[in-house]
Amino acid sequence: MKLGLLSVMLLVFLATACSQKKSVEPPNVDTAAIDPFLRTTITDARGTVIASPNSAESWGRFGQALHAAEFTTQAQQCYARAVELDPQSLRWTYLLGLVELQNEPASALKHLNRAVELGATNEAPRFALSRALIEHGRFDDARGHLETLIKNNPNHAAAHVELARVVVNGDLERTRALLKPALTNGYTVRGATLLLAQVEQRAGNADLAAQLSRRAAAMPRPFDWPDPYLREVQSLRADRAKLAEQINSWLQQQRFSDAESALNNLLRAVPNDPEGLLLLGRLRYLQKNCPEAEAALRRHLEVQPNSLNGLIQLGIALLCQQRWNDAAAVLEQATALKPDFAQAHSNLAYARSHAGDSAGAIQAYRNALRCNPGDLNTHIALADELGRGGKKEEGLKELDRIISLNPKDPRISQLRQRLEK
């Protein structure tokens, strides 16, 4: 009787012990060289796992931090542990599927399928699964998921494009219809236009296809279709490189106050950050404050004396102050460092021309074209310089080249008048 009781107790104890989540050591990665922000995120997340080893959330967040730093194998371990601890979690199941896609596609598809089951109305896992299925040639399976996505959300432009990709080889008319809503969506317009070009080429409409291709080529590179789970991971990457990329993007969009404020933060943290100083120089130039641009760029060049980017920007800052000889000297330094630097040759030509060195300017324009044939602006500047330097015959020859490159260029007639005077 006693023995029986002991046996039962032992069994209960063993069952309880086994049901306890086994202790798993969180992965350790070398973070020595990592951007401080990301390093802190990884260290903190690891600490949280150590403090709460049975928390799926802790493991998942640690996985995200590792994922953001491209420690893919370790991220996969963490997501897998998070799923083990919380099999109902869509987020961790989905992210596990995503990181497995490259090296363990079968397991990835299994986890993506599971994520779809866990969140039947959630678009991101189903869309990712559809794309993975297309990549693996399982078009029929992908078609079903894409049709579900479109049924649930008729405005899911990316699902329209992917479904069009699935049917393009068999049904041109349906492909056209599927692409139509995607042609007006910022995320999908480029891809949809390109696919439509293929459809039209297949339908024998070569001119329309060419027109669509040209239109697509002129469009900016698209962003990926938004994925809230991946965005969470990407948001952990707030390193300096990413910040610099963001500032550059603001400069291109002329969002100067956003750029200024971010640059202030960046340079406050690291006063001699070369990328920050370069961007500050660019910002000041765009704000037409050329002396301050020059000052920032000279500071940049103190840190990185051979920075070609710094030299070309400083050259521009000097050109805008009409300091032609100073600009020429800086640009000559740039072309010596990079003999095929077309933009530097071109700017050097401009500087020399204004400094009265016509022969030097002509030579520099020719060097620019040697590096970058077909550059219409440089051809026009060269023709102009030849004309002003008294080499009208050569200028007219240059004009013929310009006409052959773009007969409709509005500058041609004006240039001809000057050369034929």
Added chain:
Amino acid sequence: MAMKERQARINLSEAILIYSRGLESLLWLSCVSFLVLSSGCSKPSSPQSSTGSNVQWFSDVTAATRLNFTHVAGTNYFMPDQVGSGVALLDYDNDGRLDLYFVQNGGTNGSARNQLFHQESDGTFRDVTAGSGVDIIGRGMGAYAGDVNNDGLVDLLVTEYGAIHLFQNVGGGKFREVTREAGLDNPRWSAPASFLDYDRDGWLDIVVGNYVDYDPTHTCNDVQGQQDFCAPKTFADTATRLWHNSTRQSGGLPLFADVTEASGIFRPPGAALGIVCADFDGDGWPDIFCADDGRPNRLFINKRNGTFVDEAAQRGVAFNAMGATAANMGVAFADIDGDGLADLFVTHLTEEFHSLFKQGPRGLFSDQIAAAGLQEQEWRGTGFGTVVTDFDSDGFVDIASANGLVRRIRPGQTPVAPGANPWWARYAQRPQLFANTGSGKFRDVSSEQMALCGAAEVGRSLAVGDIDNDGAPDLVLCTVAGPARLFRNVCPNRGHWLKIRLLLPEQGGRDAIGAEPVVVANGKGHWALAQPATSYLVSNDPAIHFGLGAATKVDRVEVLWPDGTKETFGEAAVDKLLVLRKGATK
């Protein structure tokens, strides 16, 4: 076993069948001996499976053939170091044996020279670099062979970071650099190039693909903060260059006119790492495909009036199966599914799938990598050089690729091949071999093919040619900062084969670059392209290998010559080299 493999024997001579104008005659040439391994290529009465786990298709004969070339590259993240350098397989002295010309990347301040190896009558290689005229130092990329002045001697074009060089073969094993006097100049980072006769005037023109507008002062870190090579997207695109051959007007001295602008090929610019020149749209005129790293590929369609227009997007070769840009690097153009239409295979990064752009209908392509089973690899390599040919001669083309990483963030593979530079080991990956199952699918047989795929190196260029004249395609693998390797095809139970060399008697007897032969045997047509400049930074054997499986005779060979004329050659025996001269049947 290893001892046994080192035992050498002399291979049997091969019969060479030559068609001469107006009459067929058999010409028996002297035996080409070659040091080979004991696992010979016994000729089967009918082809059998040749992909068993113990059956090796290749054997490393680098040491046995005394081939001694080690690539030099720096270790300071200078981007051109990472791109690697190529090799040209050429018979510069017309002795019937392929010689090898390797490109170095040690920079002009170094001492590493490009090296020329002559293949001796016993199949070994002798370094004949000194005094050859091609022993330059620099940041070398690719080497391309073609006879630019129609004198019957094959000339050499070398691309570099910051230059190109044209060497005229003046005979006697000597070359003369004629770049400047020939009117060639390219200060950019040139990598892929090709000879083609785009205006069908009988003279070989030159296209050079420039890579990115590299800024050597720019440094890049990965997301983990470690310095690494910059990604190509960091830098701007550059224009592809085209030169028209005007040698006809110069009395035989190579002369070219820069038609980059006039031809329209400068737009759009790109970042070319691979080029293949072939008729993509079926009009009989050669077009130019550029595999662009991290950009949409470009397909310059020849408008037959000296101009080209990019039609890659609408013809389906600009983007991968998912409509995305990829790191397009090596290229092969071959009829992969045997439907008579050439398909395009392009290698990509580990984190991407390669692309297999299948053609159909004529002139239109779609990436069907998954349908070919090529997405189900044992692992995914970062592919550079790639060769599509029928290694086991079973009648279905197979695929080989040289692999090597470009970023340190993912660990390289092991074991690393002996002789590899330890700094570069982090980028090492094993080559891969995909066997055609015959049902339109490929199977990754790399783990069974340890002789070729067993050791990791920073693989870049991969060239194919019948080095030992035994009718089986051999491989030359070039690595970054490591030794070049020669892999002899030792595949047992190979099927029957035919090797074809297409020559143009009116052009000094040079190779008919751009010709398209179709070998018909057992009622099946086998299409191929005479274009040595495929894969990645290499020039392959100008002779074309056809695997014929069980076919015991060739019914006919139809040739579409580069000038657009067609000619049909009659019945021929198999397992031979067939030299076809244009106009011989008239």
